[in-house]
Amino acid sequence: MKFGRSSEVPAQDVSQVLPGTRGLFVQWLVTKDDGSDRIALRRFVMKPHGFMPYHKHKYSEAVFIVQGTLKVTINGVERVLGPGDFFFTAPFEPHSIENPGDEEAVFVCAITYEDDMSLQPVEQGA
8 A cells, every 4th residue: 555645756857768858757656666566657747848759668558637738649640638638558659748838747647567668769750
């Protein structure tokens, strides 16, 4: 069991794990360290005009937008999403995320744990 407050969880700059990312910060809210062997729960804050380039990974990802606007591209399909919207990416499905707005975007993301948790850059359109 775990209870927590996101304001007490340190944020990490995502550009440290995916070059080309700007203005995106992640908080790992629930992890294997908490006894959650199959899923992790993360909270992201993307600064205005922040960007996470096209990438893929082995894990599945379900995202719920809490605040702001995100432009999400998955397998070349682009959508502009806002509070209350969500999206899902399957393993190895190329995607990118951008904040086109002038306010911070906040989203919550649940992922599966896999044997390879690395992010792999992908050229857009590849």
